[in-house]
Amino acid sequence: MMTSMVTGFQGQPPQGHLSGYPFVAGRENVVACAKHFVGDGGTRNGVNEGDTVSSYDELERTHMAPYLDCIAQGVCTIMASYSSWNGTKLHSSRFLLTEILKEKLGFKGFIISDSEALDRLSSPHGSNYQQSVLSAITAGIDMVMVPLRYQLFLADLLHLVESGKIPITRIDDAVVRILRVKFAAGLFEHPLSDSSLLGRVRCEQHKQLAREAVRKSLVLLKNGPDSTKPFLPLDRNAKRILVVGKHADDLGYQCGGWTATWEGKSGRITTGTTILEAIREVVGAKTEVIYEENPSESINRRDYSFAIVVVGEAPYVESGGDSLDLKIHFNGAELASSVADQVPTLVILISGRPLAIDPQLLNKAHALVAAWLPGSEGTGVVDVIFGDHGFQGRLPMTWFKDVAQLPMQAESNSYDPLFPVGYGLTTSGSNDAPARAL
Structure with a gap:
């Protein structure tokens, strides 16, 4: 690399x-x-x-x-x-x-x-x-x-x-x-x-390449209760979609550290598309998208077709990222679990590394995606969850069950990961090019 x-x-x-x-x-x-x-x-x-x-x-x-x-x-x-x-x-x-x-x-x-x-x-x-x-x-x-x-x-x-x-x-x-x-x-x-090369900075070709990199790097960790009942891709023409979480509409959180500032920060730090904006761009004309960073009431009554909960880490660099528990920030795990109790839920994790996933959340969530740090092109995430392109990413590292297991070695006799290195579920996409004969 x-x-x-x-x-x-x-x-x-x-x-x-x-x-x-x-x-x-x-x-x-x-x-x-x-x-x-x-x-x-x-x-x-x-x-x-x-x-x-x-x-x-x-x-x-x-x-x-x-x-x-x-x-x-x-x-x-x-x-x-x-x-x-x-x-x-x-x-x-x-x-x-x-x-x-x-x-x-x-x-x-x-x-x-x-x-x-x-x-x-x-x-x-x-x-x-x-x-x-x-x-x-x-x-x-x-x-x-x-x-x-x-x-x-x-x-x-x-x-x-x-x-x-x-x-x-x-x-x-x-x-x-x-x-x-x-x-x-x-x-x-x-x-x-x-x-004269300045015009190439953030040119359309580069944005499309970044978008492609996002969708190819996403790792699908869970898709439905079993392989016979996949939850993804989502229906873009669903009646009402709930989008939840700080990370759903924050470009700074998508980009992480070493971006507009050394440590990174929240907000619209550059031009780009958040995951929420991308969702609103691609859903059907009759689909209602409702965003609540932290739902304040029982959401069962709103008759949502499904929820997309986007949680993860705040930006960090170097020692600022040191963590003994590797928990999802801003009570994101609790938020995702609460939503999943009431509505069929896709959980998207925005992080620079594997984070601690509570077994209950993994069980409750209908689907789980590791989106890493997608940067400015949140549309790359939406390309895949709505089925325009298939999931193909694989874990480049082991995803632990508990931080007490770290560091983990795949060749160890005690190797017992939540997801092993190389893991990643796949789906087919409507816009994926057909395989070419060699």
């Missing part, structure tokens, strides 16, 4: 391209960054910026493998991780950054720090800053992301070089690597981006 993104950004290197050297195909391509090197996905208890405790062989086999492909495809930059390996911060590990990444793996681009990472090398953050600069640059960091204290950084770096604590050969190595990437990207010939 990471390698595909690298070639998507930079372009496909030609036959005979030397592995390790940076490559950018042309002005319509951009420099890619593979991150975060290395092992940040294996920290103890999954703690952000935590410590990955492992042998080198395990680190190489499990966590370093994706970088080999990226380096072979000419990735221009690699970002070091905030995390540690066996107690040593990655940003100060000369062994991993220089001896392994640069020398053993042959990476010829430049290593960039994470934002304010040097501040995190000391406790409390930001203390003993000159020593942090010395440690990171000596370890092999070539470019430093310093959003605030850049004047102090420059002064400390200059002092360390002039005093001989950082050898000029280390500076030369960094400069050569940075210049190599700039030459590969054509920045000296064309220092500014091509403004």
